[in-house]
Amino acid sequence: MPNLKMKIFPTKELKFKLIDDQTKTLDRLNRRTEKSDNLISQHTDKSFCGIIKGNEFKIISSTIGKGAFCVMTGAINSDGGNVNIKIHKVFRILLGIFLCFPVIGMIILILTKAQEFSPILILSMIGQILIIRYVFIGLAFKFLSRESLNRFCEVLDLEWIKDQAQQC
Template identity: 65%
Template sequence: MNIFPTKEQKFKLLGNQKETISRLNRRTEKSENLTSQFTEKSFRGIVNGTDFKIISSIIGKGAFCVMTGKINSDSGVVKVEIHKVFKILLGVFMFLPIFGLVAMVWSKAQEFSPILIVVMVGQILIIRFVFISLAFKLISKDSLNRLQDVLDFEWIEN
């Protein structure tokens, strides 16, 4: 089981490979660092031949998901995952209930009870499977739709 969600999808090109790569190059601002910054282009990142590693250029939520992929002659694949910086921040956020329980037991603010461990595990699971999953699902869907609009392809059902 992964701590953070990922999504991998295959697509079929509607045009040819050269046209698609050209369109992606035209709509991507070159950036070694995958950071949000205002731009007129749809994506920021690296397009290297048929491989790409990009983020959406939407300020605020575009850098949350990193899309890496490869464009073959008539199809392609894209993998979406959470950006490393956000993984670190979300990891700290996800483990805050552990720090809280340790601080509470250490300061003796409340007598230790085994139910506190159940509550802590529940909080971690809610943060992971509700908050992080929901944010990833919504933002990755938006990023993939933007990629589909730019590259002009159709999804292949898994």
């Protein structure tokens, strides 16, 4: 049975295989990552900011302005690995507030009696929420995650497994 659970915020999980061995790949990632416990973008000549512990990582792109939108977590094993990409917690909070605006607007409209209640208003509110989620948040995640994953792929010199619609 398919999973019908709606995700409020999109995520991606991708698997990859290494072209070099694990130690070279981890060394390359360590060299290109500015060590930072706080996942915030900062001016640096390195590709990523974040934490690397052993073969596990939690990084963001160091691009100022849009690099912190997506957080990449994962592990690099002997022959491959995985990366899970999701929206940064701070952006999830801000976008969650943004998603509440149509509901807040509906409540204000009902309480002030600015307009007589109509079922069309509920459909309009649901439509606005869906547009915010799938058009604004969905497209922003799609483009910004692709940019972060392309940078990740270029730095680590890896190959995505299967047809995951991701090219380096």
